[in-house]
Amino acid sequence: MNWEQLLSTKRNRKNRRHRDGQNVDLRSEFEKDYHRIIGSASFRRLQDKTQVFPLDRSDFVRTRLTHSMEVSSFAKSLGQNIGENILVHKKDNSFTPQMKEDICNILQCAGLIHDIGNPPFGHFGEDAIRDWFRRKLPVMEYHGETIDRVLTMQMREDFYHFEGNAQALRLVSKLHFLVDENGMNLTYALLSTIIKYPVASIGINEHSEDIKDKKMGYYYADRDIFEEISRETGTNGKRHPLTFILEAADDIAYKTADIEDAYVKGFLSYHKLLDELTRLEEAHPDKDMEGFYPARRLQDLFLSGKEKQVEEPEEYAVKNWIVRVQGFLIGCATHGFTENYPSIMEGSYGKDLFYGTSAEPLMDLLGNLAFREVFTSDAIYRMEVAEGAMIDFLMDMFMNAVVKYDDESLEMDSVSERMVSFISSNYKRAYHYHARGRSKAERLYLRLLLATDYICGMTDSYAKRLYQELKAIL
Incomplete structure (x- = not known):
């Protein structure tokens, strides 16, 4: 791969120019x-x-x-x-x-x-949509056949x-x-x-x-x-190559933010974080993390907060520690890319940018800590069960409606007609454009995508409100 080609400015639709041939947009x-x-x-x-x-x-x-x-x-x-x-x-x-x-x-x-x-309700929304398809496509019928048999393998696996x-x-x-x-x-x-x-x-x-x-x-x-x-x-x-950099930025953002948000919401304490980081340092005595000792840095910030007589030295320590960790991780990701530059450019590198760097143990700990203290907590599980019920209901209603949509041999009932009317006109216009001249299976596949597109476009609040309205929960 070469950068001149990788940085292609081509678009599917060519740029328009002014009538005099001059593009004044600099x-x-x-x-x-x-x-x-x-x-x-x-x-x-x-x-x-x-x-x-x-x-x-x-x-x-x-x-x-x-x-x-x-x-x-x-x-x-x-x-x-x-x-x-x-x-x-x-x-x-x-x-x-x-x-x-x-x-x-x-x-x-x-x-x-x-x-x-991403659909509403975060990564759990993705799980709920996948689960719905795996449960329902093998039992939903279309012209006397179950939908999973009408679709091709790739359509179904999508x-x-x-x-x-x-x-x-x-x-x-x-x-x-x-x-x-x-x-x-x-x-x-x-x-x-x-x-x-x-x-x-x-x-x-x-x-x-x-x-x-x-x-x-x-x-x-x-x-x-x-x-x-x-x-x-x-x-x-x-x-x-830039995908590796984007992924590293995403990892830095969510792994540090999850810790900060968990602290603010009361899922994680300063002392719990300090204990975990201390054990990390003890488990990797051979790795000085390029001079960045996470437990000692957190403790130093706490003592600094007390010296400055801030109202909440623990909060001061955690939030300032997050900023310093982010700087450390940016340096490690930079090292990960530049050290593996030849294999990244030839397309043979198969790891993330933190693999083998001083930051790898810390990144693993942050992800594991958030999973244990937040994502598997009763509070999050309760919310996810409720979110799953909302996604499941909306998928039922919209998918049952779109199966009959745009098929002259099937009659839509009044509820299905109204469900389809809720879907964005832009999405329906895109469906009709791409469905022209397609086979029966492809058109069905595109209609299932139409409903998926609409549900994925919903915000959390809209999904909850629509669920309540359709369930007559006043």
Whole structure:
């Protein structure tokens, strides 16, 4: 892979120019991407989508919007560090200062949209949708056959392995049907960066040692745009190098934020965090973490807070520790990319950027600690059971309606007609455009995607409100 091709400014729809042939817009193509994203309704909806704590009334804990902004910031910082390292140490003679600026802009945009396809209620929403398809497609009938037998293997596996990453590509490339069928019409370099898993649902290998094979990256319905992006950027089924940087930024953002939010919500205490970090240092005496001793740093900050007579020295310590950890992790991810630069560029690197670095034990601990103290707590489980009931009901109602939609041989009942009327006209317009000339199985598949698209586009509050209205819960 080479940077000139990887940083492709091509879009599915060509840019329009003024009648005199002069383009007076002085923004780069990637800066244009940024403005298209922040002006979109899908990006705004992230303010009311869960990161960890759904429908939380606090104005402190993260939403998908604040998380995406943090990822965007970290990704841009990593791009600056890595780009400068490539230039200073002459790791690639073809790499230019302009390319450094371009990758920073691409990464800034990629951070904003990396979660844009996620359904309401966070990662549990993804689980609930997958579970629904696995339970219901083998029993739902269409023209006397169960739907799982009507669909081809890849179509069926798309639903069984539903993934927010694949939904993000679909959303930005097709579902923003405001001008035409090209969605936001973003650059191929940006689209390639957000494809974390460049494999189809039938190509998933959960036991692979290569991280790119773990999940689905695109739907059967979007295979043409995926293949076009892959050819144009020269990735050809490999991960775009910037995807590793985006993933590292995401890991830094959510693993540190989950700890901070857990502390603020009372799931995790200062003393519990200190104990865990102390055990980490004792378990890795051979790793000085490049001079960063997490337990000692947390304790020092606590003592500093007491010296300054802050009202809550424990809170002062935890929040300031998070900032310092983030700086340490940015340095380690930079090292991870630059040390593995040749294999990343040839597409053979299969790990994340923290693998083998001083930060790896700490990253593992942060993820494990959040899982034990927050994600498996009674409070979160109670919320998830309620969220699962809402997703299950909405999937039942919309999927049963769309199965009969746009099929002249099937009569829709009055409730199904009303359910379909709720679906965004943009989404229905996109469906009709892409369904033209398709087989019976493909049209059914696209209708199931239509309902999935609409449910994924819901905010947490809207999903809850619609559930209550349809269940007549006043």
